[in-house]
Amino acid sequence: MAKIVVDVMLKPEILDPQGQAVGAALPRLGFTFAKSVRQGKRFEIEVDGDPTPAQLAEVSKAAQTLLANPVIETFVVKVEK
C-alpha cells in the first residue's frame, strides 16, 4: 500500500508565530543549530496500489481546493512507499 503525502507550508512571506516560538524555544533547551523554524502540516493519504498520475493530479487538485489555502500556503505532493 502506498501513501500519498501532501506537505503544506505557510508561504515564506506569511508570519508564522508557531514556527517562531519553536525557534525561540530550541536555544533555551540547548539546541543552537537553528537559524529559523517554520511549522507546517503533513497529510498522509492511503491508496490501494501504486498511485497513478491521474490520482496524483486529483490529490493536487484537492490540495489546491481544500488541504491548503493558496492565499497563505504552498503545498507539495509526493509518494511514499
Next chain:
Amino acid sequence: MALDTVAAAGTTPDRSQPFAALGLKPDEYQRIREILGRRPTSSELAMYSVMWSEHCSYKSSKVHLRQFGEKAPHSDALLVGIGENAGVVDVGQGYAVTFKIESHNHPSFVEPYQGAATGVGGIVRDILTMGARPIAVMDPLRFGPADAPDTHRVLPGIVAGIGGYGNCLGLPNIGGEIVFDETYAGNPLVNALCVGVMRHDQIKLAKASGVGNLVVLYGAKTGGDGIGGVSILASETFDSTGSAKRPSVQVGDPFVEKVLIECSLEIFAEDLVVGIQDLGGAGLSCATSELASAGTGGMKVALDTVPLRDPSLSPEEILMSESQERMCAIVEPSKIDRFLEICKKWDVTVTVIGEVTDSDRLIITWHDEVIVNVPPRTVAHEGPVYERPCIKPDYVDRVNAEKLNLPMPTTASEIRAAVLKLISSPNLADKSWVTSQYDKYVQGNTIQSQPEDSGMVRIDEKTHLGVAISTDANASWSYLNPYEGAKLALAEAARNIATAGAKPLAVTNCLNFGSPEDPGVMWQFAETVRGLADGCLEMGLPVTGGNVSFYNSTGDVAILPTPVIGVLGVIQDVRTRTPMSFDRTGLDLYLFGETHADLAGSEWAYLHNQRGGQAPTADLQREIRLIKLLLEGQPLFAAAHDLSQGGLVATLSEMVLRHNMGATIQLTGDLATALLSETPGRVVVAVEPTNAQAINTLAAKHQIALTQIGTTGGSSLTINDAAIGLDELRRAFTDTIPKLFGHSRADLPSILPLDAKKIG
C-alpha cells in the same frame, strides 16, 4: 489470546488472573468469585476492577459521605439528590438547574492539555445526561509554586486545554480560582464545574427500564483511549514505565462533543429516551452496569456491535475504554427510527448495541459467546466499602500551638509596601492572563464572570431569572482545622453568591485529598465531610452531589486538604445584581462584620512562610444573618465585595482597580490587623451617602457589626496616610502573572520530566 467466555471460566476455575495488576485486593477478588460462584472471565474482571476502583466506587469515602444524606436539611428546591450524575435544583418559573464539580487531577499532571480538556468534556456530559443544556463552566485550579519549573510545564497546558475544549463547546467560563502552594507541586488540582438548565419535565435519569427497550450507543467511536485510566490513574500508584501498548491518556474532541450536545438536546426535546448515561471513567463497563443496576436489572449487550476506531481492540479493552464523547441511551423500539434520524442529521455515529431484558443479569456477548454474566448491582452499586482507620495526625496540635511572628506594618511606607507585596503575590495578583484565554461571552447570557465574587448567568431573557455560582476553598485553614475549614469554605462560597444579590440554594463539592490509606489523611477527610455536612445542615443548603479525589500526593507529601465547595444561588432579576465594585465618586464605603486577629492561614502569613496557628471558627449563624442582610439590603448597595484571602487589602485593591476609581480609607485601632486579617464573614459595600441611615438600620436589625471606612473617588487608594496611585497599584497587580507565564507555551511539548516520576 483466546476469548475468555463464561463457559470457559466454568471449565478452567483455577486459571490465575492478574487481579492485583488491575488494582484489586485479594479479598476483593475473592468476593467477585463468591458473587459469581466461579472465577470471573477476563471481561468481568476488567469491569469489576474498574468499577470497584476508588474513583468509581467511593469505597473509602462512602461511609463518610453518607452524612450528606443523614444530615440533609429539608429543602423544597431539591429535585434530584445525590446518586445521579448530578443533582437538580428547582429555581422557580418551571426551571430546574443542575450543577456538579469533578476533578481531573492526575490526567492533567500526565498530559496537561488533554487532561484538562477531557475534564471539562466529562463534567459537561454529566450535566447533559440530566437532560439539561450546559450553560456555563468554572475551573478551580491549584498549582505548585508559581516559579517552579513543573508549574510552567503544567499551567499553560491546563489553561489552554480548558479554553480549547470549553471555548469550542460554546460554554462561557464564568469563574474559578487559581492558587499556588508547594504541596501541589507534582500534583496540580484541576477541578471542573458545569451548570446546566432545563424545564422540570425534561429531567432525565440514568436507568434502564422497560423490557424490550433498546440500548443505544451514540457519539464518537471507541478507541484505545485511557484503558485502565480510571483504575490505574485515579487510584493506587502509577508510573510512567507502564504498558506502552495503549495510550493511558484520553484525547478529547470538543467538536464531536458540541455536535453530541446539540444532537442530544434535540433527542431530549422530542422525549425519545427512557434513560441516559454518559460514558466517562470506566466507559461501557460503567454505563451499562449503572443503567442496568438503576433500572430493573436485566440488560443484554452485543459488544461486537460497538463501532471501533481501532479494530484490534479486545472485548476487555472495549469495556474499559475511556474514549470521550460517547453516550448510552435507553430507547423504546417505537422511537428508535426518529432517534436514528436525528443522529443522522448531526452526523453522529449511532448503534443499537443491546436491549433491556426481564432477567436481573447484565449479559454481554462477543460474537454470540457470553463473556459477561453478572448481577449489575454488584458491579455498580454494591462494591466494597472500607472503614479506613482515621487518626488525627501529629502535626495538627503542633501547628495549632505555633505562635505567628509576622511583621505588622504601621507607618505609611510600611503599609504601602505591604499592599504592593500582597497584591503582586501570585495568589492575589490579577489572573486575567489566564481568564482571557476563556470565552466568557458565548451564549450571550453572562451577567458576571471573573473577577466578580461569583459567576452569574441569565436563564430566561424575558423574566430575567438567573443563577449565580461560586467555588471556594481555603486549604490553609483546612490544614489547620479541616472541620472548620470545610464550614468556612461553605460560608465563603455562599457569601460570594449573596454579595451579588443571589439567594444560596444548594451545594456541590470536590474533595481533593492525599492517600486514604494514610490514617492522617483519612482523618482530614472525615473531619472535612463532618464539617461540610454540619455546615450544610445549619445553613439549610442541601448537598446535591460531588466528587472525591484521593491519592493526591507527591512522594509521601500529601496536598493540603482541599475541599472545593461550590454553591449555587438564584436571583429573580439579574438586572438588579450588585457588582463587586463601583465606578463613581462620592459613595460611602462600609465594612460589614467584625475584624479579629485572624492571621493564621492568611496570605500574609503564607508570604512569610508561616503556616501555623489556629484557623478561625466558623460562626454560621452570623453568616446566615449576613446573607439575609445582603439580600434584604441589595437595593441599597452600589457595590459589594467579599473579604477573603488577602483581607481588606485585597478587597479594596480589587475594588478600586476594577473600574479605575480610587478610594480614601480611614481606619482606626490596630491598622495592620484591620488590613491583613482574614476574619471570615465580612463584606465591603459602597452606598450612596443618602442611604446612611438605612444601612445602619439594616446592620442593627441583623446584628452585624458595621463600620464606615471611607469614600470612593480620586486616582489613588489612600489608607490613612498611605497613598498608592492607581497606576502603580495596577502595575503591581497585573504584572506578576504575565511575567511568570507570558513566555510559557501551551503548544510546545509538555513532556513529563523523567525525574518527576510519580509515587502514590
Next chain:
Amino acid sequence: MKVGVVTFPGSLDDRDAARAIRAVGAEAIALWHGDSELHNVDAVILPGGFSYGDYLRCGAISRFAPVMTSIIERANTGMPVLGICNGFQILCESHLLPGALTRNHALHFLCTDQRLRIENTTTAWTSNFTVGQEIVIPLKNGEGSFQCDDATLAQLEDEGRVVLRYVGENPNGSRNLIAGITNARGNVVGLMPHPEHAIDPLTGPSADGLPFFTSVLTALVGK
C-alpha cells in the same frame, strides 16, 4: 425584514446573532449548513464558532457546505452578508473577501473587550456609524491575525475597504491593525470582533454592536 443565520456543525454564536437581529426588530431565520435553501432571507450572517472543529483551517470545510453555494451566489449579486469571527474566516476561505486569518501572534485564545475604530461607513453593515467613531466590543478567538500579501493590503487600504481597525496594542498580530474588511461592493463584510455580544451592557461590555445590525436594515429599506 428577514436575516438568515447559518448554523454549521460547531457554530456557537448563532443564537447570539439571532438575538441581535431580533433586538433591532428584524426576523431571524435559522439556516442549516446542509440545506441550500435560503428561505427568502434579505441578508445573511455567518456566526462565530468552531465550524467542523476548525481542524484543517478555520472555515476551510464550511465553505463547501451546500448553504454556502447559495450564499456566494446571492452575495455576488449584492445580498448583504456579514461574517463574524469564524464567519469572517469562512468568507476568506470562500474568496468573497481577500486575505486569511491565522494564529494569534501570542499563540493563545484571547477574549477581551476590544477598542476599535470605524473606518468605513459606506458598507451595508456600517452605515449607521460615523467614520472615526470608537467602539468597544468583545474580541474572542485563537486565529484572528489578518494576513495578506502586500499588494492586497495596498489595495484594501487604497480602496478604503478596511472597515474596522484595532485601537491600541495589536491584539493578535493583524496587518495594519485590521479587524474587519469589506468587498469592493460593500455588501460583504467580515469582522473578527463580535458585535452580537455587545447589544446590551447587561451581558456585554457595551451596546456598541447594535449599529451593525441596524445598518443592514437601513440598507435593505433603502433599496
